[in-house]
Amino acid sequence: MSNVLGVSALYHDAAAAIMVDGRLIAAAQEERFSRRKQDRTVPWRAARACLDLAGLTMAEIDCLAYYEDPAMKLDRQMSMLATETRPQVARELAARIDPYRPFRALRESLGCDRPIRFVPHHMSHAASAFYFSGFESAAVLVLDGVGEWSTSSYGFGHVDRGIDLVEADRFPHSLGLFYSTITAYLGFDVNEGEYKTMGLAPLGKPVLADRLRHIIGWNEDGDVRLDLTYFDFLGLRRMWSPRLVELLGQPPRAGEEALTDWHADLASSAQSILESVVLQKASRVRERTGARNLCMAGGVALNCVANARLRQSGLFDDIFVQPAAGDAGGSLGAAAQVSRDLGSAPPVRRLRDVYLGPEYSTERDVIPVVRAANLPFGDFRIRPDELLDDVVRRLAAGQVVGWFQGRMEFGPRALGNRSILADPRVAGMRDRINGLVKLREAFRPFAPSVLRSHASTYFAGGEEHPFMLETVQALTDSLPAVTHADGSARVQTVDPQTNPRYAALLERFWSQEGCAVLLNTSFNQRGEPIVCTPTDALACFARSRLDAVVLGDVLVDVADVPPSLTASITARGKVSAFSDEPESGRALAVYELA
Incomplete structure (x- = not known):
């Protein structure tokens, strides 16, 4: 016990x-x-x-x-x-x-x-992957920026014997730090903007990869070595040295400076190198462990394009990536x-969902917040089917709807409980949500949620993807709002057993509109966390250009939001449901502080 x-x-x-x-x-x-x-x-x-x-x-x-x-x-x-x-x-x-x-x-x-x-940092990552993979035994691969010293580790997990983990790369030689350096050079925030680099990459070509190979090399095992004369990991303002600027021939992007084809080419080049190293490392792990299954964690494991290439390589029969692969996990x-x-x-037992956070009751939590804001609302507590019909009509009419249900997701992705939803068939929907709702870069793609039973109709592969951790190719051109420049999509398959209400909405959209896919993006605006409470959701709704928000069994229409409330929330910048309370190989072993 x-x-x-x-x-x-x-x-x-x-x-x-x-x-x-x-x-x-x-x-x-x-x-x-x-x-x-x-x-x-x-x-x-x-x-x-x-x-x-x-x-x-x-x-x-x-x-x-x-x-750690x-x-x-x-x-x-x-x-x-x-x-x-x-x-x-x-x-x-x-x-x-x-x-x-x-x-x-x-x-x-x-x-x-x-x-x-x-618990050592990489052992924590490894345990987060293996013990929730459902495998009795599997290879384990951890890739991130840096733990204590390790920057990549590999090993073998067995349900009876636990995890044996060996350090492969050691700071400062790090695939993750290489990718973060390019992310920072592109003007994105480290530890948060790497997915922007990944999203920008398909818009460019890897024409700078040969130059980047001056600063990062790897052997047949995938062991990484950086030329440290191009980096400055102790710098307070940047991660690169002047030599990198000389090598690339273009200065780093500053602030909100416009993105150019050159920036896209740099992102594409960094992405191609990352994918090559990941494949080389995975091949080494397969050879040395003999395992048919692989578990992955660490921040690099959130690179869904690299994950897709790894699955397509056929090196392993099955791959499990911890959905909260970063430090939160x-x-x-x-x-x-x-x-x-x-x-x-x-x-x-395999982790089937990450609905692990708090849940809020319509009656106890949602309605008091909506009433306190003096907002009219539709109450669908005794007629939930009518709520689904109402939302489907709005989505089909081109509206963008906030969707707040059940337990909050753990990890970086909104998976149907703290989401913004729209019709993926509308060609201009991506630009509208990026520019007016999310207030973020125009190139950023959106993910599709699809009923698991219909996934093979729209997307290649046929695998289950409950956590948006891999890209797949779209099989149709009828979903422009969720299809990236290279024809790929970071898909989420939705199972009625793990999220019955979200699945019911998709079923209703399918039965009434003939489409089993919805655009799904996280319920937040640029620079803020995903909403947690009804108060957070209502505040984001009032600040953004959402057309409606569904909170449990309650629906609020933007037409009913007084301008005074919108102005008040916008002036404050954010609303929190909480008061301002005070902040109150190497062998890897677990130490205890009694």
Whole structure:
């Protein structure tokens, strides 16, 4: 018997997850509650939400599981400092710093006096993938920017023997940091803008790949080596040195500067290199482990184009990518690993959905918020079929609708519970939503949600894709709003068993419009987290150009939103449902702070 609270924090994408007797009960990212994008602080709000969902108090938690080893991380940080100062100064600083001090404060912030176990960063990623893959045994591949020291790791997981993991690449040699450097050069934010680089790539050609091979190389095993004269990972303002500017022949993009064909070519070139290295590494893992199945995690595993190429390669019979593959998912992996160590191994069962966050009642939570805003609303509590009919009519008429239902998703994707929906057949819909609703770059593609039973009609491959983690080719030109420049789409297949209401809406759209696909994008605007509460959803609705919002069984039409409310919310910038409370190979081993 064990109740384990997993935590990731203090870098980016802080999160919490709870496992009870090896079963995943809840997981959430702190940004959704604090309304600060990629919030790195102690995730006490997320932890509180997870405890509520588990029906536990902090006193009932047996152990905290943290997603990396702070002593190993400090070792890297001091080594980096030593290259810029005298080594003796770095050694003296390291001797005076207690790497575990922040975690005593973490326990205090969470109101918990239980021991903390520290799981190495890449082991947390590996556990988040393997223990939720449903495989009895599988190869494991972890790719990210950097953990403590490791930047890529591989190994083998077995349901009885656990995970054996070996470091493959070591900081500063990192595929993830290479890709992040190009992302920053393109003017996008690191740790958040890499998917923009991936989305820009199909608009260009990899004509700069030969130049980029001056700065990154890899051997037949996929082991990466960077020419560090082109990088500046200690820099406070940029990740590259002047040599990279000389090599590329164009200055880095600044701010909102217009994107050009050259920028698209640079993105395409970086993407082609990333895909080549991922395939080389996966081939090495297949050869060395002999495994027929593969599990992946780490930020690089969110590159859905590379994931698609890996599946198409046929190296493995089946591939499972952790849907929260970035650092937020480290909380999940740390909790799973510590649960296993305490004798509560997760069951051999594939993760089928990530609806792991809080849920809000129409009667108790939604209607009071709508009434407090003095908004007329349609109440469909006793006639839910009419609500679906109303939404289908609006979508077919070209409206854009906010869709707020059930438990909030965990991870970077909105999968039908905190989504903005539209008709994918409308040619100008992508530009409209990018420009007027989401307020984001015009090149950015949107994803399709499709009924699993109809997926093969519209998209190649035929596999199940519940988490938008791979691109596939569209088989029809009738879905322009969700088809990218290269004919691909980052598809989500929807199963009635995992999301019955969203599936019912798609079924209704199919029966009335002859289309089993909807455009699905996250319910937020540029620069803000996905909405969490009814208050967040209503605020985003009022600020944006959405035509309507559905909150549970309630529908609000934009025509009923007073201009005064829109102006008030726009002036404030955002609305939060929470008050401003205070912030309260190498062998990889788990350490404990008693």
